[in-house]
Amino acid sequence: MVSGNNTVRTPPPSGAANVLDTNQGTIQPVQWTCPRTSYNTPSYPKDSDGLHGVGIQDPNNLGAGAGFPEMNCDGYASPLRADIHFPSCYNPKAGLDDYKNNMVFPSSKGTTGGKANCPVGWTHVPHLFYEVYWNTPPFADLWEQGQGSQPFILANGDRTGYSLHGDFIAGWDINVLQKIIDNCDAGDSGMDKCADAGPINDPSDSCNIANLIPETIFGALDKLPGDNPPTGWGQGELAVPTPSSTSSTSLTTDLLSSTPTDAAASNKASSIDTTLTGWSYTGCYSDNESTRVLNGVRFADLGIGKVTSTGCVEYCNNAGFSIAGTEYAGQCFCGDKMEGSSILAADHCNMKCEGDSTQVCGGALALSVYEKTQQEASRRSRRHFMQHVHGMHA
Template structure:
């Protein structure tokens, strides 16, 4: 299914020779028409056919499922990417707030998500992602500072790579966001508004709350394969002349930067959590944690499975340098203005308030050893055997040393019952269906263009559900042009933060 205009692409092909990403960095920002299409314990890369140990928020195409492949994504009936040809999926752990008074856990909403598509200055030819390419960046089990501490380096020839970061824009950096004397043992490390591990201060930069950044590698190893997410990617290295090149035999693909803005702080009355914890001293502790139980922020991570119309993406690579204007404004690209959601297989409370995380994930802090991203080992479902033979995605991401036996909660439900084998975690209720349900979709189409950095207002959706049928409603509200302008202004980046 080709979503781009073939006529437009053909017209651009003749001028492609004049466009040289090889001469300098070019980039454009993929934006989305809303927040997640699904929020659930699903992860087809690491836990193919299984229940994931922790909750993820998923962006992109409706072809996503626990057993999705690149071919499934290309059949998506809708996407919330603002480029119609991007049916890829991008997912990351949800964030929670632990109330200092009640101890209850509450979901932290997403403000918005961006994905920067960088085409580096290189002597390589940059190619579109092959459908099904699976990438995981970050370690869900990490509770200690990474080797090298805080660094912005992405060139492995220059030392440890700092590909997982947090950004905390603030109105004042006195006291600093991360303790200046931190060695990473009991607090994160950073300077200014960038660091590793959660900051100990409120991120009150207007319209720019706490942000999780993931810098993806851009050298694909075809001999390793699409689904071996542990070994199939590498970061390019400098040739000494300002070019970032991949090794021989590797395919240079776009370099992505995923930005997730969590609504930890807000100027909107009744939103944000800034008035519910003491951040006056900057000495911690802070109340935010990830769905894998990580209270440090070191276990921040993200996944990507490619589902691009390769002609559309190749056109963007070869012909587009619109930068912050958005990839949907690239020449020859068909913008997408529809929102998109997909239903889950399990009726599970993933927002709270509750006393335990979904998946019974223990809250773990600095120096703790964890496995499987923080939760109990998922039990294999009957569909797990259908995982691609070349994939290691059903293997645990745990380190070889297991967590202490005391890490397992005594009240954890048993997974031995066949009736609940696929959904053994608290607080899950199994949806009773006679057969494995087909995915159902709810598509909301906008009557007007979606504003930059959209924050979709509440929608009164009247949906008539027909099994495996797309349903459409008339309208939704986009944020005001003034609010969009503020987001664009605040989002302006200084220096080489995105490089």
Template sequence: MHFSKPTIMAALASSAYAGTTQRTFAVNHFYGQGPLTMGRMDPIVSPGGPSGHVHAIQGGNGFALDMQNLQALDSSCTSSLVKADRSNYWTPALYFQDQTTQKFEAVEMFYMNVYYFMEPTEDQITPFPPGLRLIIGDPSLRTPPATGGIQITDLGDGAIQPVQWVCPRSNTNSPLYPTDSDGLHGVGIQDPTNAGSGVGFPDQNCDGYASPLRADVTFPSCWNNATDPSMVDPVQNPEGYKYLDTFTNKAAVTWPTKGNCPAGWAHLPKLFYEVYWNTPKFASRWTPGQQKQPFVLANGDPTGYSLHGDFVAGWDTKVLQTVIDTCNAGDDGMDKCPNIGDLNDDSTSCNIANLVPENIGATVGTVLDALPGNNPVGAWGVAAGAAVAPTGATVAPTAVDSGSAPGASSAAGGQTEVASSVAAPTTTSAPASAPASNPAEPVVGDDSSTQTTLATVTQAATSSAASATSTSTGSGSTVADGWSYTGCYADTTARVLSGITLANVGQHAVTNTKCVSYCAARGFSMAGTEYGGQCFCGNSMSTVTKLDDSKCAMPCEGDASQTCGGGMALSVYSQAAPKFRRALGRLRRYVE
């Protein structure tokens, strides 16, 4: 359904507004088997053809190589739990490069969260209009920002620095980044306000509680809706909007100053992406703490400085305005907001095919000689164009998703990462002192913080026909009538249980009892828990490695007296004797 211009303009119209001194936020969760799609697709930077590198994309299935401005609204499904959100969200994919063979393996996108922050401001916050396009970050960077490891998203605090890497760890005795790192020799730079994050890749194994290596991307929230002249073509823009493509018109978007947008500009929610990559699967194949690391972004960046994100708005603006005005659901999820409308069934999945058919390594166990698009792996401190190809790789010229057009402004001497779709900051001076970390900010790597453990953990499980009879501490205890403990199994190359992965049992509510109840209610005869906060369902197990029960010793999030698996270790329960089948050595996790 399309929305008329008067309807949207009415939703965006300014009125007498006193502002707010308190921040509210709600996390948009996703569900299903992997992201919506993965591939060399980017309808903003490379419309109509392949993009320079692979992206992981979430959101509405109206996503295409070349998107009309209102096309997202025509999506028939979305990977967002909230059906009213048919927007698209994407970031570059991540690969592991074997240090001996120099070959590449795709890293599974563990899950993604998108925070919608309504920051303290004197402005009225309004929804994104359908078709609004945002890009942040600079894919050409291989050097650290002049501001160092701190993240800055308000012009009042200095030059903007919108991206970071977060690395929760089970052991934080050693620093995340070397204290003397200059960010140019194999490892990034520490955030002085947070021991768990920084800019550029760390050289440590990120094995925190259900929280592997995480990419953080923050978008600007000020939009010049009054003067943006872009996208007035009547074919592309039949409604006559003047404000739909900020990639073409970079002066249409900027950052707030002390929480407020320039006079006459619209103030949008602040988008904040969290993208978790399942790097612990490769932990045995490299040695941390050596000032080098094996992960590389899909554009050939081994530094992590080129992290970037894209967004195309596809919201029902009335619903999003309701979220802005009335919802402070926080980590519990936007799906908990009042008047949010219909939700998707998390036992289903919304996916589309890779629109650039090629081998991107999406099948577990696939090894690639070169990154898709033949992107050569660059070097720390060396511009992207001067990158050196990996040994044995055949390198062909490819479009560089630079994220900036000729003449685009930069800040801080060109070293600060600058949004390709954002007006240049009015100041390039760094703050006199680093601002204190905000305890209300979403978790940024502090292992003591409470974290959202799953993209799909959002709502209470439905009641089950299986009645719970015990919640005792032992992993081998009975959790429901007719169910028994099968054992602890390694969950590495293929999921032990793949009927439903990352089941929606409830935020911080996973227990063996609830997982069994959830799976039984959906007709499955087997259930398993992992990482203390994940639930899986199935009717049979792959032939996998059985572990000692001590490997499945993480306390359950919903009841610390129970143990719910461990790191890459699944506590399995069954309603009857377990059935085995041949290992799914190449279980398809993503739709190609």
């Protein structure tokens, strides 16, 4: 079973507090806990919206929140910690293979005394809670705290921490697991306090599994495991000028530059050093995390830390698409039409491109969109038609 969502890069809709009861709102099963010697300076900015470099505070717990905090976790023996709750209602009809749908959290609807029930016909299983620790204090002197950002990143490329999740594989020895369920009630204590846990408390290193994926996983890495591209918020906000209503036949610095200009200068388009022509900036548009509004190419591979809007346009142009969009400072999408999107205010696209801080690469679920001009699109259509007529199309 899975708890959490590895694709999320935005704050949970229910806020930063844990929600483990379907009767209390949208389930929020994961948190980051940051034990500290003092919370006089909050771990998260009080006015954080969770979209600009740092997460949001749990209103009920000064030491926890959603997304990464902006302070070092200096509590004794407690560095940055991931807290993951798993659902405890199992649907026998779905079976073990349907791991995305066979488990849900219980509901207190219709009950009293804080009890919660599973749906009728479902099996109530033990509530699993995992804590995962990272030894972050040794890096405390390598970054400036309290500045609205933090340096850590998850192995899947997530800068935000919102994609925190856990996978539980049903690989227990059946007899051992049943013995624990029947006889071991250690409450909030660790498994080492469970007398009937048997061999799972063996601290030796006698049980080893060969590395099934041959890649470096220790020491300094040249790239993230699986070569995952960094995604999430950028390294700051940018003021993006409102796009001109007149069409342009080349990318222009007034649409990409982070340098403020006066009104007269912003109306004057100066071409950027690029061989690409026939494209124009059309504005900032909403994206949909589950379906994506540009589906020709998702997360185009431009290289880790190398995404720019001009680079994305070049990639999409070479791939034969007529629309290019950048998002979250480091994501590039291509397509020929935008499905289910709407135009946003210009300031929603406010993130510096990872590959060039003078360019804007969208925002949180916001695409900086570029489109081929009509002349170029018509030429492409004519070439496509002639290839068919003369039998040249592959």
